[in-house]
Amino acid sequence: AQSVTQLGSHVSVSEGALVLLRCNYSSSVPPYLFWYVQYPNQGLQLLLKYTSAATLVKGINGFEAEFKKSETSFHLTKPSAHMSDAAEYFCDVSDLTGKLIFGQGTELSVKP
Amino acid sequence: GAVVSQHPSRVICKSGTSVKIECRSLDFQATTMFWYRQFPKKSLMLMATSNEGSKATYEQGVEKDKFLINHASLTLSTLTVTSAHPEDSSFYICSARDPWGSGSYEQYFGPGTRLTVT
Numbered sequence: 363a364q365s366v367t368q369l370g371s372h373v374s375v376s377e378g379a380l381v382l383l384r385c386n387y388s389s390s391v392p393p394y395l396f397w398y399v400q401y402p403n404q405g406l407q408l409l410l411k412y413t414s415a416a417t418l419v420k421g422i423n424g425f426e427a428e429f430k431k432s433e434t435s436f437h438l439t440k441p442s443a444h445m446s447d448a449a450e451y452f453c454d455v456s457d458l459t460g461k462l463i464f465g466q467g468t469e470l471s472v473k474p
Numbered sequence: 475g476a477v478v479s480q481h482p483s484r485v486i487c488k489s490g491t492s493v494k495i496e497c498r499s500l501d502f503q504a505t506t507m508f509w510y511r512q513f514p515k516k517s518l519m520l521m522a523t524s525n526e527g528s529k530a531t532y533e534q535g536v537e538k539d540k541f542l543i544n545h546a547s548l549t550l551s552t553l554t555v556t557s558a559h560p561e562d563s564s565f566y567i568c569s570a571r572d573p574w575g576s577g578s579y580e581q582y583f584g585p586g587t588r589l590t591v592t
Contacts, residue, residue, distance in 0.1 A: 394580075406569075
């Protein structure tokens, strides 16, 4: 069965600093991988997705993620954090039925 | 992009009553919709997969008689929480897939419904 592990339930960075949110997946077949962001009391918004077209995926709001098969990782990065980036981030993998398998989430805090 | 709406955004109901939550795909037809439940500071838990014109598929441990799902059209799925109890209080989120889009299993999420049972 597929699974996703997000390392660190809470990450805190200073404004302007690099953001790195870690995600490792377990999959026996090339997966579809996603990063979603959730702001308080809202639904989820897609940041970016990996669908095997390119290993480095660029998303919205300056985020990007790199698919590394050898490491089974799909870490999310942003060069310079903004206060508005404070939110909950979910790494997900889609199984063959189209269901999303969610990671446990990482709360990102941005300090001024 | 594809838009999914939910109604209501917030609802408070008394214990023992039923409440219906609607999920609509506004600019695409969704043959498959998903219903999630999210506890505070927790990830999303898939409750069921809703397929248009057929019975929903419930995840293990989810009571299908308590959480009634209807997907009568390609743009509307409803979740009815029957005989609600305080422990049903939660944030309920729906999502939809656009089978003719280029989403590659991407799901579009609604804004969520906050249910409080008193």
